[in-house]
Amino acid sequence: MSRLSQLSAARRPTRQIHVGSVAIGGGAPVSVQSMTTTKTADVEGTLSQIYALAAAGADIVRCTCNEEQAAEGLAHIVPRSPVPIVADVHFHHEMALAALEAGVHGLRLNPGNLRKPQEIRMVASEAGDRRIPIRIGVNAGSLHPELYKRYGGATPEALVESARVELALFAEVGFDDVKISVKASSVPLMIEAYRLASETFDHPLHLGVTEAGPPPAGLVKGTAGMATLLAEGIGDTIRYSLTADPVEEARAGRQLLEAMGLRPRKGLDLIACPSCGRAEIDVIGVAKSAQEALEDRNLAIQVAVMGCVVNGPGEAREADLGIAAGRKKGHLFIKGRIVRVVPEDDMVAALVEEAEKLVAEGIEARLAAAEAGAEAEAEADRRALLEARGSDVNQAGEKVALIRKTVEAQHRDS
Ligand code: SF4
Numbered sequence: 001m002s003r004l005s006q007l008s009a010a011r012r013p014t015r016q017i018h019v020g021s022v023a024i025g026g027g028a029p030v031s032v033q034s035m036t037t038t039k040t041a042d043v044e045g046t047l048s049q050i051y052a053l054a055a056a057g058a059d060i061v062r063c064t065c066n067e068e069q070a071a072e073g074l075a076h077i078v079p080r081s082p083v084p085i086v087a088d089v090h091f092h093h094e095m096a097l098a099a100l101e102a103g104v105h106g107l108r109l110n111p112g113n114l115r116k117p118q119e120i121r122m123v124a125s126e127a128g129d130r131r132i133p134i135r136i137g138v139n140a141g142s143l144h145p146e147l148y149k150r151y152g153g154a155t156p157e158a159l160v161e162s163a164r165v166e167l168a169l170f171a172e173v174g175f176d177d178v179k180i181s182v183k184a185s186s187v188p189l190m191i192e193a194y195r196l197a198s199e200t201f202d203h204p205l206h207l208g209v210t211e212a213g214p215p216p217a218g219l220v221k222g223t224a225g226m227a228t229l230l231a232e233g234i235g236d237t238i239r240y241s242l243t244a245d246p247v248e249e250a251r252a253g254r255q256l257l258e259a260m261g262l263r264p265r266k267g268l269d270l271i272a273c274p275s276c277g278r279a280e281i282d283v284i285g286v287a288k289s290a291q292e293a294l295e296d297r298n299l300a301i302q303v304a305v306m307g308c309v310v311n312g313p314g315e316a317r318e319a320d321l322g323i324a325a326g327r328k329k330g331h332l333f334i335k336g337r338i339v340r341v342v343p344e345d346d347m348v349a350a351l352v353e354e355a356e357k358l359v360a361e362g363i364e365a366r367l368a369a370a371e372a373g374a375e376a377e378a379e380a381d382r383r384a385l386l387e388a389r390g391s392d393v394n395q396a397g398e399k400v401a402l403i404r405k406t407v408e409a410q411h412r413d414s
Contacts, residue, residue, distance in 0.1 A: 010233045011027065011233045011236075012198055012232075012233040012234055013026075013027075013202070014026060014202055014203060014204045014205070014236055015202055015203060015204065016028060016204070017133045017177055017178070017179055017203075017204060018133070019060050019084045019086060019105050019106040019133055020060075020083075020084025020085075020105035020106070021084060022059050022060055022083075022084055024179055024204045024206075024236050024237050025179070025203070025204025025205075025236040026204070028236070029257075029262070029263055030230065030235060030236060030237060030238060030257055030262050030263065031059040031060060031236070031237040031238075032057050032058050032059050032060075032237070032238060032239070032250060032253035032254050032257065033058060033059065033060045033061070033062060033086075033206070033237055033238065033239040033253070034053045034056075034058045034061055034062070034239060034240075034246045034247075034249040034250040034253065035061065035062040035063070035064075035088065035239070035246060035249075036049045036050060036053070036061060036062070036063045036064075036246065037049070037245075037246055039069075039070070039073075040063045040064055040065060040066075040069075040070035040071075040073040040074060040077070041067075041069035041070050041072065041073040042073065043073050043076045043077055046063060046073065046077055047077055047080055047081065049246065050063075050077070050081050050082065050083065050085075051082060052247050053083075053246055053247060053249075053250045054082045054083045054250075056247045056250035056251040056254065057250045057251055057253060057254025057255075057266065058083060058249075058250035058253070058254075059083060059084075059237075060083055060084050060085075060086060060105075060106070060237070061081070061083055061084075061085055061086070062085070062086040062087070062088050062108060062239075063077065063085060063086075063087060063088065064087075064088045065087035065088060065089055065095045065096070065098065065099040065102075065104075066089075066090070066092075066095060067095070068098065070095070071087075071095060071098035071099055071101070071102050072102070074087060074099055074102035074103070074104055075101075075102040075103065078102060078103045078104055078105070079103070084105035084106065085104050085105055085106075086104060086105065086106035086107065086108055086135070087099030087102070087104040087106070087107050087108070088108045088137075089107060089108065089109055089110070089114065090110045090113050090114065091113050091114060092114075093114055093116070093119035093120070093122065093123050096109060096114075096123040096126075096127075097122070097123060097126055100123075100126055100127060100130055100132060104132065105132065106132060106133050106134070106135065107123070107127060107132065107133075107134045107135070108134070108135040108137045109123065109134055109135070109136060109137060109166070110137050110138075110139060110142060111136060111137075111138060111144060111162050111163070111165065111166040112138065112139060112142035112143050112144050112162065113142055115144060117169055120166065120169045120170070121169055121170075121172055121173045124169070124170040124173050124175035125173040125175065127175065127177070128173065128174060128175040128177065131177070132177070133177040133178065133179065134170070134175075134177065134178055134179075135178070135179045135180070135181060135206055136162075136163045136166045136167065136178060136179075136180045136181070137181050137183070137206075138159050138160075138162045138163050138166075138180070138181060138182045138183070139183050139184075139210055140154035140159060140182075140183065140184035140185070140186070140189060140190075140193075140210070141154075141184075141185065141210065141211065143158060143159065143162060144162055144165075147161055147162050147165075154184065154189070155189075156182075156189065156192040156193040156195075156196045157196065159182040159184070159193040159196075159197075160182060160193060160196045160197050160200050162182075163180045163182060163197065163201070164200065164201075167180075167201070167203075176203075178203050179203055179204040179205065179206050179236065179237065180197055180201055180203050180204075180205055180206065181205065181206040181207070181208060182194055182196075182197050183208045183209065183210040183241075184209070184210060185209065185210050185211040185212065185221075187209055187221055187224045187225045190208075190209050190210075190225045191225055191228055191229060194207060194229050194234055194235070195229070195232070195234065198234045204236035204237065205234060205235050205236055205237075206235075206236070206237045206238070206239070207225070207226045207229055207230070207234075207235040207237070207238045207239070208222070208225075208226070208238065208239045208240070208241055209221045209222045209224075209225040209226065209240075209241065210241050211241060212240065212241050212242060212243075213242070213243050214242065214243040214244055215242055215244055215248060218240070218241070218242045218243060218244070219240065219242065219252055222240040222241065222242070222252070223252075223256060226238050226240075226256065227256060227260065230256075230257075230260055230262065231260070238253050238256070238257070239253065240252045240253055240256075254266060264300075265300045265301075265302070266300060267295075267298055267299070267300060268291075268294050268295060268297075268298075268299055268300070268301065268303065269301070269302040269303070270287065270290060270291050270294065270302075270303050270304075270305070271302060271303070271304050271305075271316065271319060272284075272287035272304065272305040272306070273304075273305070273306045273307050273311075273312060273315060273316070275307045276307065278307060278308040278310055278311065278385075279307030279308055279325070280307060280308050280309070280325035280326050280327070280328075280385070281307060281325035281344065281347075283305060283306075283307040286305050286323075286325075286347065286348065287305040289348045290303065290305050290323075290348050290351055290352075293348055293349075293351075293352045294351075294352060294355055297352075297355070297356065299355050299356070299358075299359050300359075301320040301321060301355060301358060301359060302318070302319045302320050302321075303319060303320065303321050303322060303351065303355060304316035304319035304321070304322030304323070305322065305323055305351075306322055306323065306324040306325070307324070307325060308324060308325060308326055308385065309324040309325065309326030309327075309329075309331045309378055309381055309382050309385065310326070310382050310385050310386060312324030312325075312331075312333075313331065313333040313336050313337075313338060313378070314336060316333075316336070317335060317336025318335075318336075319335070319336075320334065320335065320358060320363065321333070321334055321351070321354055321355055321358055322334075323347050323348075323350070323351045325344060325347070326378070326381040326382065326385055327381045327384060327385065328343070328344045329341050329342065329343060329344055329377075329381065330342045330343070330344055330346065330347025330350060330351075331374075331378045331381070332347075332350055332351065332354055332374075334354075334358065334363060334366055334367055334370075335363060335367070337367060337370065337375070338370075338374045338375045338377075338378040339354075339366065339367065339369070339370035339371060339374055340354070340370070340371045340374050341371070341374050341377045341378060341381075354366070
């Protein structure tokens with residue numbers, strides 16, 4: 001097996017549970033979760049956010065169940081939701097019971113603030129009767145005070161012990177339909193806690209860096225923690241916790257899994273070169289226009305926007321489709337082979353047109369339909385650009401000469 005395919009194959013074995021129709025653990029694809037930010041009692045508002053989250057890539061959505069009106073809202077939301085719904089419960093065990101009554105597909109309990117053993121057993125027993133799974137959602141910020149004292153803080157051992165104690169209470173009523181999370185806002189702490197949890201339990205793990213904050217820092221923290229663990233084969237379902245529109249969480253979750261090769265590409269993957277002195281166009285502007293024009297078309301292909309025809313088609317030869325600029329023209333390429341040359345002003349429109357044809361007809365058919373002479377024209381433009389710009393494309397030599405002249409002049413004047 002190649003090292004590349006090991007990443008998706010070498011998942012740590014876990015048992016499998018089901019949240020509604022979504023399998024978690026036991027070799028199932030890693031799933032994406034997010035959480036609504038609306039009041040759950042606002043049925044239409046919450047449903048419209050759930051639909052947006054599902055469209056952005058969420059497989060499961062969590063809603064808070066913090067009061068009776070929220071539980072009543074769930075009773076209306078669950079039957080109309082396109083994805084399974086998990087009720088998030090803190091402090092009040094009766095809210096967990098009410099959510100079960102509302103028909104949710106899963107519960108999340110926080111052992112740090114729902115502490116009475118008889119209440120925990122009651123919820124587990126009721127969930128067991130209804131075959132509804134529970135996530136033991138340990139959080140470093142709300143760790144049980146007794147564990148905090150015993151371990152001298154929210155250590156990885158303390159977080160895992162909190163989950164173990166809850167599991168033992170569940171076991172007393174014969175309930176084991178469980179996934180576990182041991183989240184922290186500190187990335188190193190979260191990584192160590194999940195590694196320990198993975199050695200300790202064979203239950204599926206729900207990954208997350210909690211309270212990660214607004215993007216981009218929140219995205220970086222979430223990615224640092226979750227990608228590290230996923231690359232080690234740890235994690236069965238994930239959630240970004242961002243201080244942002246939750247649609248961003250769902251989108252990022254999906255993109256992370258696709259980027260790591262853990263889920264097939266569902267939508268567009270637009271790549272673009274970082275631009276340099278050779279760029280013949282405003283790469284950022286063209287990439288943005290291409291993204292906007294292609295995004296809503298739901299095409300599951302990789303598209304490249306490259307600043308020059310000198311290196312672009314070669315550098316992006318893995319992309320399904322791409323465009324490279326040169327000499328006021330757009331050079332359209334498929335898998336690195338130039339298939340069409342269009343005026344620069346038409347390059348985004350031509351890219352969109354070719355993307356749709358590529359999805360409809362396939363790569364081989366579009367390569368066969370390549371315009372005669374396109375490759376020769378691109379090669380001529382490439383050579384002309386190389387001659388015109390030479391090797392010092394950033395004009396660094398000229399700049400250095402200018403700097404030396406300025407410094408010398410200043411020395412003379414002083
Ligand atoms: S494709 Fe061309 S413009 Fe873009 S980074 Fe590479 S050499 Fe520079």
